[in-house]
Amino acid sequence: WGTVDVENEDHSDYLALKDLLLSSHLYNLKDITRNIVYETYRSKALSALTLKGNSTVTERLSLNPYILIEEEKKLHDQKMKDNEEEMEEVFSRKVHEKEEKHLRWQIQETFFVEKEQ
Numbered sequence: 001w002g003t004v005d006v007e008n009e010d011h012s013d014y015l016a017l018k019d020l021l022l023s024s025h026l027y028n029l030k031d032i033t034r035n036i037v038y039e040t041y042r043s044k045a046l047s048a049l050t051l052k053g054n055s056t057v058t059e060r061l062s063l064n065p066y067i068l069i070e071e072e073k074k075l076h077d078q079k080m081k082d083n084e085e086e087m088e089e090v091f092s093r094k095v096h097e098k099e100e101k102h103l104r105w106q107i108q109e110t111f112f113v114e115k116e117q
Helices: 014-024 026-050 065-116
Strands: none
Touching: 014 026
16 A cells, blocks of 8 residues: 555646646636626525515515615614613613712711711
């Protein structure tokens, strides 16, 4: 038994094949990949988005993109409004708690001042 060295040109065509594919046919490989494989995928994906009777495409994807944007904007605005109301409520509650705490400190301070006199 022995070892096989793929980079030894005496018994392997690997280097010649690598040189052929990567140097002289690299542009062809890129072009074929882009034009055939990618464009086929892209056209299938776009046609799936625009076809209405396709069961794999949901009704939401077949709507007008402007309508989808408007719906998303409305949802976002509602969410922001809810968040704002919640934040205002939390802020009011914290301010009220601080005011009560401050009032208690004033009462205690007044009590201690009167007690010391």
